[in-house]
Amino acid sequence: xxxxxxxxxxxxxxVRKSTLSSxxxxxxxxxxxxxxxxxxxxxxxxxxxxxxxxxxxxVADDASLKDYVCERFAxxxxxxxxxxxxxxxxxxxxxxxxxxxxxAAKLNxxxxxxxxxxHVDGNKRVYRRPxxxxxxxxxxxxxxxxxxxxxxxxxxxxxxxxxxxxxxxxVAVAAPDAASARVEFISLEQGKSERPDLGEARxxxxxxxxxxxxFAQVLDPLxxxxxxxxxxxxxxxxxxFAPAELQVGQTGRVVAPALYLAIGISGAIQHLAGMKGSKxxxxxxxxxxxxxxxxxxxxxxxxxxxxxxxxxxxxKRTVA
Amino acid sequence: MKILVPLKRVADPDNANKIKVIAGKVDTTxxxxxxxxxxxxxxxxxxxxxxxxxxxxxxxxxxIVVALGPKELDTTLRGALATGADRAIRVDTTDDALDGDxxxxxxKAVVEKEAPDLVLIGKQQVEGDSNQVGQLxxxxxxxxxxxxxxxxxxxxxxxxxxxxxxxxxTLNLKVTLPAVVSVDLRIVSPQxxxxxxxxxxHAYPEGVRFAALMAIMAAKxxxxxxxxxxxxxxxxxxxxxxxxxELPPPRKAGIKVKSVAELVEKLKTExxxx
Ligand SMILES: Cc1cc2nc3c(=O)[nH]c(=O)nc-3n(C[C@H](O)[C@H](O)[C@H](O)COP(=O)(O)OP(=O)(O)OC[C@H]3O[C@@H](n4cnc5c(N)ncnc54)[C@H](O)[C@@H]3O)c2cc1C
Numbered sequence: 001x002x003x004x005x006x007x008x009x010x011x012x013x014x015v016r017k018s019t020l021s022s023x024x025x026x027x028x029x030x031x032x033x034x035x036x037x038x039x040x041x042x043x044x045x046x047x048x049x050x051x052x053x054x055x056x057x058x059v060a061d062d063a064s065l066k067d068y069v070c071e072r073f074a075x076x077x078x079x080x081x082x083x084x085x086x087x088x089x090x091x092x093x094x095x096x097x098x099x100x101x102x103x104a105a106k107l108n109x110x111x112x113x114x115x116x117x118x119h120v121d122g123n124k125r126v127y128r129r130p131x132x133x134x135x136x137x138x139x140x141x142x143x144x145x146x147x148x149x150x151x152x153x154x155x156x157x158x159x160x161x162x163x164x165x166x167x168x169x170x171v172a173v174a175a176p177d178a179a180s181a182r183v184e185f186i187s188l189e190q191g192k193s194e195r196p197d198l199g200e201a202r203x204x205x206x207x208x209x210x211x212x213x214x215f216a217q218v219l220d221p222l223x224x225x226x227x228x229x230x231x232x233x234x235x236x237x238x239x240x241f242a243p244a245e246l247q248v249g250q251t252g253r254v255v256a257p258a259l260y261l262a263i264g265i266s267g268a269i270q271h272l273a274g275m276k277g278s279k280x281x282x283x284x285x286x287x288x289x290x291x292x293x294x295x296x297x298x299x300x301x302x303x304x305x306x307x308x309x310x311x312x313x314x315x316k317r318t319v320a
Numbered sequence: 321m322k323i324l325v326p327l328k329r330v331a332d333p334d335n336a337n338k339i340k341v342i343a344g345k346v347d348t349t350x351x352x353x354x355x356x357x358x359x360x361x362x363x364x365x366x367x368x369x370x371x372x373x374x375x376x377x378x379x380x381x382x383x384i385v386v387a388l389g390p391k392e393l394d395t396t397l398r399g400a401l402a403t404g405a406d407r408a409i410r411v412d413t414t415d416d417a418l419d420g421d422x423x424x425x426x427x428k429a430v431v432e433k434e435a436p437d438l439v440l441i442g443k444q445q446v447e448g449d450s451n452q453v454g455q456l457x458x459x460x461x462x463x464x465x466x467x468x469x470x471x472x473x474x475x476x477x478x479x480x481x482x483x484x485x486x487x488x489x490t491l492n493l494k495v496t497l498p499a500v501v502s503v504d505l506r507i508v509s510p511q512x513x514x515x516x517x518x519x520x521x522h523a524y525p526e527g528v529r530f531a532a533l534m535a536i537m538a539a540k541x542x543x544x545x546x547x548x549x550x551x552x553x554x555x556x557x558x559x560x561x562x563x564x565x566e567l568p569p570p571r572k573a574g575i576k577v578k579s580v581a582e583l584v585e586k587l588k589t590e591x592x593x594x
Contacts, residue, residue: 070455070465070467071464071465094484094485094486095487097467098465098468098486100452101453101455101459102456102458102459102465105421105424105455105456105460106459109559110419111420111421111450111456111559112560113420113451131346131448132331132339133333133337134568135337135339135568136339136341136346136565136567137565137566137567138346138448138562138563138565139562139563139564139565140561140563141561141563142560143557143558143559143560177459177462179458179462179465182463182464182496182497182499183464183466183493183494183495185491185493186492186493186494187491187492188486188489188490188492189490189491189492190488190489197487198487199487234505237505237506238505238506238526244470244485244490244506245485245486245487245490250446251358251443251446251504251505253487258593259593259594269333269334269335269336276571279591280587280591282587288576293574293576296574297575297591298575298577298586298587299574299575299576299577300576300577301576302580307580314580314581315584318588319588
């Protein structure tokens with residue numbers, strides 16, 4: 001029977017909602033699972049995840065884990081995993097992607113990265129994952145006794161509480177890697193925004209290169225009205241019209257909101273890879289042949305600089 | 321500074337939607353092989369870190385490119401040599417004999433032979449998108465890692481200031497060499513990476529440099545050595561194996577609306593998302 005260790009991700013002293021996707025993975029695999037909450041403030045945050053049916057909520061809270069440095073976090077995860085877990089899962093955020101391979105190497109475990117589903121058949125477990133920018137799905141099997149997995153947030157719906165109260169238990173913080181002496185955390189710069197996180201928003205308004213310096217001026221009123229997160233194409237980020245962390249795509253954030261609006265975005269393969277899973281896709285582009293229209297449920301061929309303000313007006317009139 | 325840059329080739333990523341799946345296997349016939357874009361960025365970064373931007377002909381360090389794969393990869397390696405890398409290594413093997421873990425273990429052996437100050441690696445190869453080799457290699461070497469680097473500044477070639485592109489922002493780290501750094505897209509922006517020799521005010525052209533015809537000729541004479549995988553690692557077993565592949569389910573065709581009013585109407589009554 002499987003025994004899975006779910007790695008929670010902390011953000012400003014709270015468990016990130018993305019963690020709930022890893023809990024869903026653990027439930028699908030079956031058997032038992034525990035959740036490891038690590039970082040400064042983990043003790044306080046642990047109570048947030050006691051209602052998901054975990055055998056235990058394990059806490060590693062220490063001043064040395066105040067800021068995220070892989071070489072400080074990975075040893076504790078590996079040490080806890082060695083206490084009887086056969087699977088370690090983390091959600092495939094930038095945190096999970098940085099951390100999971102290092103943990104796998106420590107455990108001499110095979111790593112199944114960024115998986116979209118898991119199929120369990122007795123003792124056999126097959127992981128499915130998007131490849132070639134989502135133009136194919138591959139299946140893989142891990143050949144080592146211990147598996148390390150990162151789960152795609154958009155493919156594993158956030159776990160709902162199942163009641164009960166898992167016991168909280170402190171675990172020892174392992175000695176950091178020797179290499180940690182050669183890493184100095186300097187700062188974490190974060191765009192301050194009242195908007196929902198890209199990975200969690202119900203609506204995403206994304207803009208491309210076409211928006212130029214008016215990126216925020218044009219998109220903000222629409223995003224505010226819809227309570228949406230704002231995304232961007234690589235071209236818009238590279239040009240400095242939008243900050244890099246807004247990039248949606250194969251090599252940026254992967255999103256699957258109920259509604260995705262692609263505005264002045266051509267629909268390059270790399271962009272589509274990050275938003276094709278959205279429920280409803282709207283494209284506004286002045287080029288009727290733009291590839292984005294091939295995935296759009298509703299396409300509007302128009303100049304965005306007139307269409308977007310008009311859309312804001314229409315929404316205010318009819319919806320609000 | 322001596323920098324090792326691993327290289328991989330991929331089927332033309334701008335035509336990835338043309339791949340087929342035949343008998344459960346991905347078939348990329350008809351797609352041209354290209355260097356993995358992130359690896360090209362890593363080469364560009366390595367070149368920037370080993371030169372003074374005002375005189376790029378004078379090399380102020382060494383860049384070694386290394387690829388794992390069959391003989392055809394020599395073309396990819398020569399391409400990197402033509403843009404300025406100093407020498408190349410190809411570890412002879414085939415793609416299906418590898419997984420990310422074995423690649424990392426082979427690279428570890430190469431690093432131990434070459435003793436570079438820095439391994440610069442693309443954050444992911446855009447076929448498998450696994451995003452793992454840099455991190456695995458760092459652990460196997462016991463070196464610090466700085467992944468998803470959007471900018472790098474050298475501090476006297478003893479340490480690097482790295483801005484990592486993370487969800488929701490930027491995480492700044494200082495790593496003392498030797499280290500493994502994986503690069504993200506913005507690393508090839510005008511201010512992305514700079515050596516200790518290049519003026520802080522210098523702005524590079526956006527993107528990667530191209531090889532001049534003369535350099536392509538000259539690259540044919542640069543050293544390219546072949547190594548055997550078995551000489552580098554004793555255990556070539558795989559930790560992850562791949563089975564059948566399939567195409568994604570097609571998306572239902574959409575419609576074009578004629579006006580903003582019609583769009584809002586459809587979103588309200590048909591898609592019911594407003
Ligand atoms: C290694 C690699 C990784 C990449 N990863 C990503 C990624 O993760 N995400 C990503 O997005 N891209 C990624 N890209 C880049 C991708 O290939 C495209 O270059 C990029 O997505 C294009 O952005 P864009 O659509 O904004 O710009 P363009 O392709 O220039 O499109 C602009 C669009 O705006 C339209 N337009 C112009 N003016 C107006 C107007 N007034 N009104 C309405 N429409 C207008 C045009 O018709 C056009 O369709 C990657 C590329 C590489 C090489």
